[in-house]
Amino acid sequence: VEPGAGFTLAELAERLEGRLEGEGGRVLSGLRSLEEAGPEHLACLHDPRYREAARASRAGAFLLGETAEAPDERPLLRVKHPYLALARALRLFHPEERGPAHIHPSAHLAGDAELGDEVGIAPLAVVGKKARLGDRVRVGAGSVIGAGCVVGEDTLIHANVTLYPGTRVGARCILHSASVLGSDGYGFATREDGVHEKVPQVGRVIVEDDVEVGAGSTIDRGSLGDTVIGAGTKIDNLVQVAHNVKVGPGCLLVAQSGISGSTSLGRSVVVAGQSGAAGHLSLGDGAVVAAKTAVFKDLPAGARVGGIPAMELGEWRRAAALYARLPEMRREIRRLRQELEARRGPGEPGEKEKR
Amino acid sequence: VEPGAGFTLAELAERLEGRLEGEGGRVLSGLRSLEEAGPEHLACLHDPRYREAARASRAGAFLLGETAEAPDERPLLRVKHPYLALARALRLFHPEERGPAHIHPSAHLAGDAELGDEVGIAPLAVVGKKARLGDRVRVGAGSVIGAGCVVGEDTLIHANVTLYPGTRVGARCILHSASVLGSDGYGFATREDGVHEKVPQVGRVIVEDDVEVGAGSTIDRGSLGDTVIGAGTKIDNLVQVAHNVKVGPGCLLVAQSGISGSTSLGRSVVVAGQSGAAGHLSLGDGAVVAAKTAVFKDLPAGARVGGIPAMELGEWRRAAALYARLPEMRREIRRLRQELEARRGPGEPGEKEKR
């Protein structure tokens, strides 16, 4: 869906704090990929590998880095950080639409829920007893905000989200559909007869400001004490965060990753897709866990790891590159053994290959 | 729950285009597994390994391949493709029940939503502004169809599904509960101070005809441009499809697999359970990715791969078979080194083992 009038290239240059090369009067109605752009569109060339694609593109102008080579004679908008400028240009062309600041009559609000100004509650949502929603919060259709939850201002809760009672969410967060915050952690005390007795999970989930939680992700409440998601952390889809995990600020948890109970992540830790960390670990500031990794030990700050179990990333890559050669290595070991045996003098004592 | 009258074996032979061996007058009331079948049931023997189980079964008749060996004297229904015939027989015995073509008064429909003929909307579902639902579409209880969504005829949306605004779903699709289509992709531009700025996700999800999406699966909208799921593709439970992924027709994405952003799958690609593909890759037509695999590079058409990182499947199997023997290989290398050192003449120069 295209917004109204668009912007001239000169206007865009001003708003994105960029430098214009070429004619600034052209009106651009939106941003598109190189492939999909037409003459009325801006396209982003943030990687020199796509220069050929840029030449072939029908885009009216390009957004690119300050020193990047121009693809051709078309107008350019040069910026320091093309990807950041892309994000900002998209916000210009697509101002967020949050739905009306209005309580739909089909929603169910507890009588003692406290709502800030301009809160919007979509049809068939539920807000429980003594819940408190900050100014401009939006609650999507079918979402359930449990009793005693606190949601900070400007937070956007999409449809069919569940917040268990007592969950706290900061300001300017985004919670996607089918995400669940505050479900019981996985805690059982196993009796001698094998019965698993439930350990009541009486802690909370505390999500700080500016956090995004992806669709279908689950964050368990603490057992004792709280599960905490630090400010500015971004969680992708289908991620599991177990009870009493502490995620520091600015972390990235990519799709289908999982953090086991009581593990702590420092600042700006990256856990790539389908990776996991065992429980009671500490992952230091800036640690990076590659995709499909299993972290079973603490990681120092700045560590970069891959593999199952996790090892230093370069080490993992070098080892992984040889994995397919195991049969060849084994054959060569056997040949070495045979040659050594063959050269042995008749009466010379030798060690036979064991199997 | 058993349907009404059942079918005679002769009727089944006609409807399944099979060949009857033995008495055709017996009335069969349903299809069961070999273990659970009684004399009133048909059972399927699609794998010769189960012939003993068939002999032990109490089934009244067997469905099996044209040249398969008969388990005993009981009547047989021989067909070209037993598994396809099984699917069709199940449709005969269990005609689909889709719930009533009726808008439940507790559902919330926007005034300007457009509904085809015989649409059914279950209790407490939500259909947003300007959404368009084709003939005979069913929307399950608690599902939320966002503004501007388009859903093709005969599509079945189970309970508690979420379609974000602008999502397009083709005809004859099936969307299972807790699936989410159109959530924001995971796109952030990280500033120098470490703050992750959200890149607005302004593309759509386009699901073509005859697609099935499993329970709890998530398909993100495109960042720029669209995420596309090709016709006839079947997605299992808890699968993640990231922004701008293009899945070709007839693909199979098995449970808990994940496809990272901007990766393209050709026609009839199979991604087995708990596997993943990194971003910006191309998986060629007919490629097969074994379970628990991590694809980090493009795959040519017809490739069969396994492992982390993915390698040719046979190569992976041969290597994996030797993994447990690493300690033995290392011991043998050490023995070879020792023997070589031992045989070295006293003054002969030699290389010591490094560690």
Added chain:
Amino acid sequence: VEPGAGFTLAELAERLEGRLEGEGGRVLSGLRSLEEAGPEHLACLHDPRYREAARASRAGAFLLGETAEAPDERPLLRVKHPYLALARALRLFHPEERGPAHIHPSAHLAGDAELGDEVGIAPLAVVGKKARLGDRVRVGAGSVIGAGCVVGEDTLIHANVTLYPGTRVGARCILHSASVLGSDGYGFATREDGVHEKVPQVGRVIVEDDVEVGAGSTIDRGSLGDTVIGAGTKIDNLVQVAHNVKVGPGCLLVAQSGISGSTSLGRSVVVAGQSGAAGHLSLGDGAVVAAKTAVFKDLPAGARVGGIPAMELGEWRRAAALYARLPEMRREIRRLRQELEARRGPGEPGEKEKR
């Protein structure tokens, strides 16, 4: 949220069947972690590694094992199984709050649904035709209980859960938000032209007593026959259980694990996080599957396995410890080859390294 009056240490000793050491008159208002406890709190010291942390704690008293060393002079409550006692103490301090035994008027109940005594249905939940809910069942806001479902007494269904028609859940179960029980299994018969024909899934999900299902987990209905979850089994978040799986009693399926179709688990099997089992397998009683494992073969009772593919756990650990040394092993093999070649007499026949 703290409960009312609390308990004296002497009262706790009696209720937890423990032995008091020190002054029993102190009133404790709750249980906390060692770090968070104050003088009014009991803290649990179930692992001697935390004795230093216990000394540093401000807790008023400690719960610990019968023979554990006391951290200092503070009162102690000694019990046989500290973790079980912790679970029970938490139940004393936090008696479960299940919400009111009341049918909210905004919920939709089919006229012929059968409800036991003191059933509670939260706002905007749906209970389908002929569903039967036992005494004291709670259905959370936005949950959908399909037609013909049967739910046993005292079962707690949290918000936004989906039970497909015909699902059976036992007594005292707990189903967490966004979990889905009874979705179609992933069954398709592929025609020669590549089209995947749906195999109707006509079995059910049967969940026995005392089962817990985590947030976002999915359990598919049987194709023919049923999917069964045994009594006392505990399923964590985002777990996938495919059609016709039989899970025995007392199993633990940890977060993001997956069990493929028709696989059977015996009694007290543990499948750790992000692990998977292929289809049509049998995992014997008490088998333990380590995290991130892929089980491709049957496991005998008591097996302990890890790795991809799964192997005996000790074997896997020993092999995994050498993985990073593959480059070193390869270099050493090359050196051995070179030395052997160098020592070969001029006319001596030898085998060259192949590549």
